[in-house]
Amino acid sequence: MQEKIKVAVDAMGGDNAPVEPIKAAVEAVNENPDIKVVLVGKEDVIQNELKKYTYDPQNIEIAHASEVIETGEPPVNAIRRKKDSSIVVGMNMVKRGEADAIISSGSTGAVLVGGQLIVGRIRGIERPPLAPLIPTEKGVSLLIDCGANVDARSSHLVQFARMGSIYMENVVGIKNPRVGLVNIGAEEEKGNALVKETYPLLKECKDINFIGNVEARDIPAGVCDVIVCEAFVGNVILKLYEGTASALVHQIKKGMMSTLRSKIGALLVKPALKTTLKTFDATQYGGAPMLGLKGLVVKTHGSATSKEIKHAIFQCTQFSKERINEKIKEHILEETN
């Protein structure tokens, strides 16, 4: 029998904890027999919640953690002091090889700091980026980095491009993924100091499919598969994407309710519209992996429901099966040789 992939899930993190992470764990193991989930958090709370469900108890374990890191806490302090928090306990399991991956909807800062300090970087990786999949008209693109690595250097961006390509090819299944550098114009000479320095370096990379600069305008249309940028810009892209979509949908709904005629029309278009908007729903695609660490760390939205967390669990399975970290190590070794 093949060994199961073991995914630790922070049962205490996020707005909907413990209900949604625990529901996700049960659904994941019930749908996929290759997965074992370790729920990390307060044992009594988790056990109580688990009573609601039917599942094979061999597939869900509990790892007790008495503390919880709150969203507002300064991340470095929280990770250092709350040794028995669900995030720290879960990350230590990944570090010791007791779990293949950890998923948390808790404090983004704590997840990023914990990933670096506890799980640790792969040798040769300068900065581990946070890389969510964002929906586009053509499918999904990987936005890398939108994590905590502000004020990045060009060498970081080159590693992001490489790691992102490996992820998109092996986890998402896009052959020869197109890599674009976010810039304020399409021409090579455009941009700030960072992108001007990064462009020629990416052009030289033989192992990626660099298509040049991409403008933010073309991202939603799916102009490339791996969107390379530094974290500040990536964060702005991710959040504006969510904000614009939600404001527009809100306005459209309001518009449809404005006249009797349009109200009747709204009833008729509703089912078709729901299907459409689903494709623009980020939660379909699971969480954001933090790449370049010795184990897999996945951040799900603070507001994640069981659907998103379950998708993230499946994503971790794919990541382990495809031996992504081994592939990243090989590429980095090549680069430094």
Added chain:
Amino acid sequence: MQEKIKVAVDAMGGDNAPVEPIKAAVEAVNENPDIKVVLVGKEDVIQNELKKYTYDPQNIEIAHASEVIETGEPPVNAIRRKKDSSIVVGMNMVKRGEADAIISSGSTGAVLVGGQLIVGRIRGIERPPLAPLIPTEKGVSLLIDCGANVDARSSHLVQFARMGSIYMENVVGIKNPRVGLVNIGAEEEKGNALVKETYPLLKECKDINFIGNVEARDIPAGVCDVIVCEAFVGNVILKLYEGTASALVHQIKKGMMSTLRSKIGALLVKPALKTTLKTFDATQYGGAPMLGLKGLVVKTHGSATSKEIKHAIFQCTQFSKERINEKIKEHILEETN
């Protein structure tokens, strides 16, 4: 009789020149008797086009310019060499006080460079930002800077906040406009080196209403009136805004056409939806002013139609009437004293 406000319009710039800029000029002078438009460009082309319309010839002049700067040309070279281009001729009119403002839908780079090199900065202004109005759920916000000033310093951002406040208060009519600094989190200690340095400086400004950091997610909801950021980030915000809205509207239309039921519904919601989407249409709000110059320079979209250019002409009138540049000078003087 009060003297008319004289606006130069580049009749050769943009995808729809000369038709749309000339149409805009005629509509503007016909709607507002206080305005005189100078059409800058090839005299024969302009005269030929003007034949289509009825207007008081006292209100439209032509300033001949034999050359045109193309979008692809390197801006600095183009401005230096094409002395008889519509952009250079129009800017020289502003410089010599022969026009109060110049509007162009031509090369953004050439407009920005021309503004700096020909019209020139107000004494004390370090960088003249390009500041478009973007639609939000509550009305409009000023995005400052999304021009060519990449790699900005914190002192530039402080001036952007001040100039943006003056503009929103006097041209758009928002009392005590709320100023937000684009950041990757709401807390004061968040961000990259630039915003960390800028935050305390903005907090100290007595003459603006600084509300702190704003996240990109909250921009479409209208969280603040003046959105302060450096040009690279501003450009990403502006273009992603346009790109996301157009991709989403495209998907929604496709969704509505997917079933017979939804097609009938679509017919019923169409008029209401059109009204709604109009509020999210950037062209409603005229062009983007370049602030901090000795005269007013306004950049309209390359794809601008007469509607946008006409709005930009009215914007220039308001700018002159409200003596915005005198107000900016006073503030900068106070700052340096």
